[in-house]
Amino acid sequence: MxxxxxxxxxxxxxxxxxxxxxxxxxxxxxxxxxxxxxxxxxxxxxxxxxxxxxxxxxxxxxxxxxxxxxxxxxxxxxxxxxxxxIRIRGNRMAMIFQEPMSALNPVFTVGEQIAESIRLHQRKRKSEAKQMAVEMLRLVGIPDPETRAEQYPHELSGGMCQRVVIAIALACKPELxxxxxxxTALDVTVQAQLLDLLQQLQRELxxxxxxxxxxxxxxxxxxxxxxxxxxxxxxxxxxxxxxxxxxxxxxxxxxxxxxxSMEGERLSELRTIRGHVPSLxxxxxxxxxxxxxxxxxxxxxxxxxxxxxxxxxxxxxxxxxxxxxxxxxxxxxxxxxxxxxxxxxxxxxxxxxxxxx
Missing domain, CATH: 3.40.50.300 (P-loop containing nucleotide triphosphate hydrolases)
Structure with missing residues (x-):
């Protein structure tokens, strides 16, 4: 295949x-x-x-x-x-960027940013795209998605912003x-939750x-x-x-x-690779x-x-x-x-x- x-x-x-x-x-x-x-x-x-x-x-x-x-x-x-x-990106393939706060536009609500992708690639009406944006927030596990859709990125935590970025990437159900x-830059509990979410969405979609x-x-x-x-x-x-x-x-x-790694109650000896990465x-x-x-x-x-x-x-x-x-x-x-x-x-x-x- x-x-x-x-x-x-x-x-x-x-x-x-x-x-x-x-x-x-x-x-x-x-x-x-x-x-x-x-x-x-x-x-x-x-x-x-x-x-x-x-x-x-x-x-x-x-x-x-x-x-x-x-x-x-x-x-x-x-x-x-x-x-x-432009027709392929966001539709057939999408990307989750490293820094969620820099990937989101601070002057638009998160719901508007998800709906924009849906309107661009799926040609939905504004009201329909807005409702689909709320459903995407629900899909990625954000509580009270109707309220969160009206909020701006600075009103959300880093973990929630990363979930919004995932919602934007998956809004059009890309192949890749x-x-x-x-x-990156998320605490360990949120990291585990997001990895679980990605695996779940990968199976479902x-x-x-x-x-x-x-x-x-x-x-x-x-x-x-x-x-x-x-x-x-x-x-x-x-x-x-x-x-x-x-x-x-x-x-x-x-x-x-x-x-x-842990060896008993102590961390193991930290081994390093000698030298430096060469300049390109x-x-x-x-x-x-x-x-x-x-x-x-x-x-x-x-x-x-x-x-x-x-x-x-x-x-x-x-x-x-x-x-x-x-x-x-x-x-x-x-x-x-x-x-x-x-x-x-x-x-x-x-x-x-x-x-x-």
Whole structure:
């Protein structure tokens, strides 16, 4: 069955004084209907740029798609005009932005903002759109929705504003929902409620979801598949179960080991990934992670790895898994085990109560 969303070799960037800087480079992802793919990685890894490129909003942020393909239900989006994209955004695909207060217009009531999307895409009368807006507020769990629809964003809590943003995104029942850090800056109880809400609405509406998060606990709870990004590229992708049971790329292992956990009554030792994320203006040759990688080989600094199969449901862009490589250039079996350590504690911590803290 053809994926609902299929991205192939997507490259996008921004103009700089010395030329084009590629913020994402040859991204390839696919999400089946009704599934959730989580995009994880450090800040600056290219997660939000990927979402903006899919929505064709990158042009409004000073960037542009350089090459590649984005298909929604088989329809190519990269060659659509912005006029055509207006009919697609909000109707067939929608996005929940990271900061709810900045995503809402402070001079319109929340009911008016939901109704605007309904009137634009579904051609409803004003009175009908207003009633549908109230129903959307009820759907996302806001109490007394008739009263709340007449209020302004500053009169609502952060959690309620995020529910309003979700209501706007889902007002036209899109096929694809992109959620960019939807629980950022919310307390842990509200985070859990919103994650429950997203899962419930996904089941009821049959949506496909691309969820962007830096919280591995959220990814463990929500994802069917996980893609790990580093310095603008996907370095590992696989099912949530495969990736958490046996993270393959050394960067993924580092991410999981940097998450503290409880050991008895004390927090475990905090482990860090040595070095710094490279600047997009001066990316290292070969594998982008090799200057920080404890398993780097000579080949890693000379040649960028392609996606290699680690298992039936997992791939990693790492030369450790190139079975054709000469054995003398590869770490011994004991060293390679570093990249396959059991990180089940991360999965256990993703209990929906704020993820991992």
């Amino acid at each position: 053809e994926p609902l969303l299929q991205i192939k070799e997507l490259t996008a960037g921004f103009a700089a004084d010395h030329g084009i800087v590629k913020a994402i480079d040859r991204i390839s992802l696919a999400i089946s209907k009704g599934q959730t793919l989580c995009l994880v990685g450090e800040s600056g890894s290219g997660k939000s740029v990927t979402s903006l490129a899919i929505m064709r909003l990158l042009e409004f942020a000073g960037g542009r798609i350089l090459e590649g393909s984005v298909r929604l239900s088989g329809d190519e989006l990269t060659n659509q005009s912005q006029r055509q994209m 929902l992109i959620a960019d850090e939807p629980t 049959g949506m496909t979801m691309l969820l962007i998060t830096h919280d591995m606990g959220v990814a463990a709870r929500m994802a069917d598949q996980i893609a790990v990004m580093y310095a603008g590229a996907v370095v590992e992708i696989g099912t949530a179960e495969a990736l958490f049971d046996h993270p393959a790329h050394p960067y993924t292992v580092g991410l999981m080991q940097s998450v503290p 203006h001066a990316l290292p040759a070969g594998c982008r992670f090799h200057p920080r990688c404890p398993l780097a080989m000579p080949r890693c600094s000379a040649e960028a790895p392609s996606m290699l199969a680690v298992g039936p449901q997992q791939q990693a862009a790492c030369w450790l898994y190139d079975e054709d490589a000469h054995s003398s250039n590869r770490p011994d079996q004991e060293s390679r085990a570093y990249a396959m350590q059991d990180n089940s504690r991360v999965l256990d911590s993703g209990n929906g109560e704020g993820g991992i803290r």
